[in-house]
Amino acid sequence: MKINGNFLNLKDSYLFATVGRKTAAYRAAHPEKEVIRLSIGDVTLPLAPVVIAAMHSAVEDLAHRETFKGYGPDQYCYAYEPLLSSIRASYAQKGVMLDADEIFVSDGAKSDCGNILDIFSVDNTVLVPDPVYPVYLDTNVMAGRRVLFADANEQNGFLPMPDPSVRADIIYICSPNNPTGAAYSREQLKAWVAYALACDAVILYDAAYEHFISDDALARSIYEVKGAEECAIELCSYSKTAGFTGVRCGYTVVPKALKRQGVMLNKLWARRQSTKFNGVSYVTQMGAAAVFTPEGERQIGENLAYYRRNAAVISACLDSLGIWYTGGKNSPYIWMKCPFNMDSWTFFDYLLENANVVGTPGSGFGKNGEGFFRLTAFGTAEDTAEACARIEALLKDKA
Numbered sequence: 001m002k003i004n005g006n007f008l009n010l011k012d013s014y015l016f017a018t019v020g021r022k023t024a025a026y027r028a029a030h031p032e033k034e035v036i037r038l039s040i041g042d043v044t045l046p047l048a049p050v051v052i053a054a055m056h057s058a059v060e061d062l063a064h065r066e067t068f069k070g071y072g073p074d075q076y077c078y079a080y081e082p083l084l085s086s087i088r089a090s091y092a093q094k095g096v097m098l099d100a101d102e103i104f105v106s107d108g109a110k111s112d113c114g115n116i117l118d119i120f121s122v123d124n125t126v127l128v129p130d131p132v133y134p135v136y137l138d139t140n141v142m143a144g145r146r147v148l149f150a151d152a153n154e155q156n157g158f159l160p161m162p163d164p165s166v167r168a169d170i171i172y173i174c175s176p177n178n179p180t181g182a183a184y185s186r187e188q189l190k191a192w193v194a195y196a197l198a199c200d201a202v203i204l205y206d207a208a209y210e211h212f213i214s215d216d217a218l219a220r221s222i223y224e225v226k227g228a229e230e231c232a233i234e235l236c237s238y239s240k241t242a243g244f245t246g247v248r249c250g251y252t253v254v255p256k257a258l259k260r261q262g263v264m265l266n267k268l269w270a271r272r273q274s275t276k277f278n279g280v281s282y283v284t285q286m287g288a289a290a291v292f293t294p295e296g297e298r299q300i301g302e303n304l305a306y307y308r309r310n311a312a313v314i315s316a317c318l319d320s321l322g323i324w325y326t327g328g329k330n331s332p333y334i335w336m337k338c339p340f341n342m343d344s345w346t347f348f349d350y351l352l353e354n355a356n357v358v359g360t361p362g363s364g365f366g367k368n369g370e371g372f373f374r375l376t377a378f379g380t381a382e383d384t385a386e387a388c389a390r391i392e393a394l395l396k397d398k399a
Helices: 005-009 015-029 049-061 081-092 109-119 134-143 186-199 265-276 282-289 294-321 344-355 381-395
Strands: 103-106 125-130 146-151 170-174 202-206 232-237 250-253 325-327 333-337 372-376
Touching (some): 005 134, 015 344, 081 103, 103 109, 109 134, 109 232, 109 250, 109 265, 134 170, 294 325, 344 381
Parallel strands (some): 170 202, 202 232
Antiparallel strands (some): 103 250, 232 250
16 A cells, blocks of 8 residues: 655645644733734624525425425536526626536535546646645645746736746636735736637636625636636635635536537536535525525625725725735735745744734745735724734834
């Protein structure tokens, strides 16, 4: 028996586990201190009432023989029609028309980011931005693929563009980006689509934060760009859109127009899912189906506005201190430059010890993240305001 030795090439600890351990150690040593966490991208508001009502109704369905549900419809990889219809309607609002069998419901975008690799050979070369959401990199390291990096940095606003001298087979794009909060315009995405088509590559487009976009110049779906249906797979999530971080539901779009070596990737993904996945629970799917209804959109819109206000508070704090950052407007993440030329982990310790505020060190997202720091807008309004007051008091006249 042999283990998968590729796992030995991973860093010893997942970034957020390290942040959690260091935070727990500080709290244990200083129980009198009130620590505020603006690090993990977890939501704090409860699920929208329309979602809860739909879930209650679904639970009642399971209590009666005539309405009981077991496995979901296998022709759609166990997804129920009400949910598929609501997703299709959401895309139609963006001018994108999808067939029901191009949508695959899952337990979240994080899972699909890794699982989608099953349909690609390990011989493919992968291009990921640096800094990068760790899942993109780690899942490919686990598989043993060759990984290249697109430099995202202060000079390009953390929005790298295609390099014609680099050839890749699989391209990861996240917009609005995690961790940097930067978001591509439609014109910029056109360049990436053209590059992918020229290289015969496939873009894995993570749109988990698309509902935070308020700028009309920015795309909420890569399929708003002509030709993307021939080169892109889109991964979406209800986690940040509707607060499903603990409920777990997402969906991946694989257009039937997307073919490689004469094979529809849609069919490969459908085969993979039907073999390895039995679908998302009926109760969860019915709750998700309520999200993109008119009332659902109104209610989740209120929650999203709450987090946007938090982001504005953080942005205003950094503006007052003259600290450079990206994100904050079309994203729940604020990617700030560390003051005093500190490295990322030194600033983590400095902020924790002197302001009792926890963020995420940028170096944990890649070499280009060194010297940067991520804050999130997913805390409570009270905690966000208090954290910013502490940061301002600590850094005023020093940053």
